[in-house]
Each structure stands twice: as C-alpha cells, then as structure tokens.
Amino acid sequence: xxxxxxxxxxxxxxxxxxxxxxxxxxxxxxxxxxxxxxxxxxxxxxxxxxxxxxxxxxxxxxxxxxxxxxxxxxxxxxxxxxxxxxxxxxxxxxxxxxxxxxxxxxxxxxxxxxxxxxxxxxxxxxxxxxxxxxxxxxxxxxxxxxxxxxxxxxxxxxxxxxxxxxxxxxxxxxxxxxxxxxxxxxxxxxxxxxxxxxxxxxxxxxxxxxxxxxxxxxxxxxxxxxxxxxxxxxxxxxxxxxxxxxxxxxxxxxxxxxxxxxxxxxxxxxxxxxxxxxxxxxxxxxxxxxxxxxxxxxxxxxxxxxxxxxxxxxxxxxxxxxxxxxxxxxxxxxx
Amino acid sequence: xxxxxxxxxxxxxxxxxxxxxxxxxxxxxxxxxxxxxxxxxxxxxxxxxxxxxxxxxxxxxxxxxxxxxxxxxxxxxxxxxxxxxxxxxxxxxxxxxxxxxxxxxxxxxxxxxxxxx
Numbered sequence: 001x002x003x004x005x006x007x008x009x010x011x012x013x014x015x016x017x018x019x020x021x022x023x024x025x026x027x028x029x030x031x032x033x034x035x036x037x038x039x040x041x042x043x044x045x046x047x048x049x050x051x052x053x054x055x056x057x058x059x060x061x062x063x064x065x066x067x068x069x070x071x072x073x074x075x076x077x078x079x080x081x082x083x084x085x086x087x088x089x090x091x092x093x094x095x096x097x098x099x100x101x102x103x104x105x106x107x108x109x110x111x112x113x114x115x116x117x118x119x120x121x122x123x124x125x126x127x128x129x130x131x132x133x134x135x136x137x138x139x140x141x142x143x144x145x146x147x148x149x150x151x152x153x154x155x156x157x158x159x160x161x162x163x164x165x166x167x168x169x170x171x172x173x174x175x176x177x178x179x180x181x182x183x184x185x186x187x188x189x190x191x192x193x194x195x196x197x198x199x200x201x202x203x204x205x206x207x208x209x210x211x212x213x214x215x216x217x218x219x220x221x222x223x224x225x226x227x228x229x230x231x232x233x234x235x236x237x238x239x240x241x242x243x244x245x246x247x248x249x250x251x252x253x254x255x256x257x258x259x260x261x262x263x264x265x266x267x268x269x270x271x272x273x274x275x276x277x278x279x280x281x282x283x284x285x286x287x288x289x290x291x292x293x294x295x296x297x298x299x300x301x302x303x304x305x306x307x308x309x310x311x312x313x314x315x316x317x318x319x320x321x322x323x324x325x326x327x328x329x330x331x332x333x334x335x
Numbered sequence: 336x337x338x339x340x341x342x343x344x345x346x347x348x349x350x351x352x353x354x355x356x357x358x359x360x361x362x363x364x365x366x367x368x369x370x371x372x373x374x375x376x377x378x379x380x381x382x383x384x385x386x387x388x389x390x391x392x393x394x395x396x397x398x399x400x401x402x403x404x405x406x407x408x409x410x411x412x413x414x415x416x417x418x419x420x421x422x423x424x425x426x427x428x429x430x431x432x433x434x435x436x437x438x439x440x441x442x443x444x445x446x447x448x449x450x451x452x
Contacts (some may be wrong), residue, residue, distance in 0.1 A: 030412075031421050033375070035392060038377035038418070059393055070397045 001037060005054045009036050010057050015162035021085060022245030028071055036061075058158035079139045086242035087139050089175050090182065094135065095128045097183045102127065157197030168330055170247025178238045185238075189231045190239070194226070224268040231263050233258045249327065256323050263316045270309055284292065362390060364440055366398060367433040370408060373424040390446050399423055 001009075013032050036057055043052045059065055079087050091310040102124045106116075237254050241247055288295055365388050376396055383390055402408040407429035410421050422448055425433065 030419060031396065034418055034420050035376050038375070039392070039422070042377070042381075067393055070393045073402065253446060 001040065002050055005050050005320065006039065008051065008058065008158060009033055009216060011161040011163050012036070012061075014065060015161050016067045016071075019065050019080075020071060023085070024071070024092055029112070031069075055158055059156060061183075062158040063211070064161070078143065079136070080143050082138055083143055083243045085176075085245070086239065087135070089242065090239075091132060092133055093132055093179050097187075098124065098127050098131060101187070111132065121209035130249065133310055138239070142236075142243065165249065168249045169302045170249065170252050173241060175242060178242050181189055182235055182238045185231050186236050189228065189235070193226065226261075226265050226268060230261050231260065249330070252327055256327065258322060259320050259323070262314060265310075265322070266316070355376070362388075362394070362398065363435070364400065364436050366395070366402065366427055367407060367429055369412075369425050370425045372434075373422050375413075375420040375422050379423065394424070402429070 010033075013029045014037075016032060017029050020028055036054070039054050039057050040050065044050050059213065106120055123295065218257060233254075237251060241251050244251070365383060365386075366379070369382050369386075374382065376392075376399065379399075380392065380395055381391060383395075399408060399410075403410055403423070406426055408423045409426050410423045412419050413422055414420075
C-alpha cells in the first residue's frame, strides 16, 4: 500500500480513536487499519487508483464518530465510554473522601451516642448520594460539550479529515494523583463558598477574606469570583485529562494558562489587601493596644513576610516560562 | 447493516428497521457458525457474503468484539503478508451457545412456518 493510502487510513483511524476509551484505542486502531487494508487490497482494480479505492471504502464505512459509536455505543450512554473509566475512578473514591470529611465533622464534643451516630450516618449517606448526583451531572455536561456530532454520511469526506497531531509526550497521567487533586480543589471551593467560617474566611461584597498563616494578623482579600474561576478551571482540566487518559498539547497549554491565572489571583490578593496593617480585632484578641510597641514589631514582621511575595511571584513566572519553553520546543520539534 | 442480495418486491416493502430487528439476532448465529473455522475479520465478511449474508464492517467487527468479551470467541494476532490480522475462533463456551442457539433457531423456524402457513 502506498504512502498516500496509508496516510488516509491513518487519519481516519485516528479520528475513530478520538471517540473511543483510551485503553481500547490502540487495539481498535490496529484492527481497523488491518481490515481497511484487506478490503482495499481485495477491491483495487487496474482501472481505479489505490487512493480512490481507499476513499470509497472510508466513505462507505461512514464518519469516524459513527464507527466509534458502533464499537462503543456512544449515543446510548449519557456518559460516553471515553469518560466512563474516569467517572468510575472518581465515583469510587468519592465515598472515601466524604467519609474522611464526615469523620472530622462528627460532634465528638457532645459525646458519642447512638442517635448522634445515626444522624451522622444519614448525613453521610445523604452527602454521598448528593455528590454522586453532582458527579453524574458534571460528566454528562462535559460529555455533551465534548461530543462531536457526526455529520450526515452524505457530507462525510475522508480527504477533509485533519492529520493526527505529531506525537506529544505530555507526561504520565497518574489517575490517583489527579483524583486526589480534584477532590482537594472541590473541597476548597466548597469551604470558601459555603462553609467559610470553618476555615476562618468570611466574604464581603464579593470578596473572600481569610487568614493566612503566618500572616494571621494581616487580612488577605481576594476577589471570590476570580478565585472560583481559577479553582473550577483546575477541576475541569484535571477531569478532562482523566477522561482522555493523557496529557495533550492543549491540556498542557491550559495548565499553563491556569498557572498564569493563579498568579493573577495571587497578585490581586496582594493588591486588594491592606498588607502590613494589623487587624484591630486580632490585636484585641492578643490584648494589645494599637500604641503598644510590640504592635510596631508585629507590623514590621508582617511587612517583611509580604516582601516574600515578590520572590514567590518571580518563582511562579520562572516556572511558567519553563513550561512555555518546553511546550514551544515540543511544537517546534513536531513541526 | 445486514441485507440479503436477493430481495423480492415484498421484502423491499418491509420497513428497514423491522427487517434489521429480525436479522440482528440471527447475525450472532451466522458469525458463530462461520467461526467454527478460524478466520480474520475480512475473510469472515467474505465467507458470510458468499452465503448471501452481507454485513457491513461497522456492524460485523464490533459484534466480533462483543462476542469475544462474552468469551464466545477468542482471537489472536497473526502477521500475514506484512499485515497484522486478527484471527477469531469460536471457544468451547461459544460452541455450546451455538448449539443452543441453533436449536432455538430450528424451533423458531418451525413455529413460524406453522404460523405463517
């Protein structure tokens, strides 16, 4: 089979694979390549070029999403087969994470009674069911957003399929680490938005105000909506990486974008906060009057800590620049 | 999709969905029967076609995978003529299923003949 024919088949098989679960892609791709090759060899005639036969065979097989659908029943499931492994991973770990949080929230101070345990157990089961429901909704929405609708077969042109991207080594996907990070991020989102008092945060006019150890004397403010966008971006990115089973060029660039947004959040927090100014409430709790000489020392210490933000920002920028350089190099070598 | 080559005027009048529904179950029987001899996907398609059972790739190959998942078929990769080919063969469990399905087919066929007489 000539190079052009192989390239056409390669493109087609790649596009079928995009709609299959990661663990089945290679096997199905190998089989499809072999089957198409057999059929083309069988049907090629001296009167027709090999590429023309390949195109005819691919047209007859139909659009890649339709072929993948037959392998994976994509349209019959609200959550596609490509997303199911990630969904199950998250669904399995979810009860454990909620259990850990529930154990922490048990009212130990009131003593252990059967009725308190029963209430706790009901609340735990309620939380698990609620969160599983939320997980299903998130995956269904992601699925619907990512699903490529198959074009009508009459419109399908195998020649117009884009070539597979050059191989990209985006690093190993560690599902357990990603799952842990997703849950940690969701927990932070929930705490900041619904249980701010648990972590010493309160919100005012759309701003989250929280204590940062050891800057406990300095109120740090951050625009809550920006903070939420940043964290939600991380959750969506990691869920998508789990779903795809690989770090792609796009997901790595998105990660760089989120790192930049993280810096923006950090700088916004510094900009919006009255850093170096000690909170009067905090001083009262220590029994210190504003005129107390120790207040000045504390204030200077907090300013010094704020100065550490500069190197932190530089470190963040350096890390981002390193990632960008690596991605650009990968793109350059691919080209 | 599975279709037979020879169609009468009456059969073409049958709604395609009903015809497909009728044939779908029988395709499993046909594939298991044909795979008593080890074959790769395309050769199976051709041998079914010779028996006037025309199945498109999009239906046949996913079906083979499902039957393999159900342990009714086993498969192995063989490099032939410079091309890797996946050969399928019926398993013992598949053979038992084929025998049972063939019996069902005979019973159904007889029963339908009586009903349609």
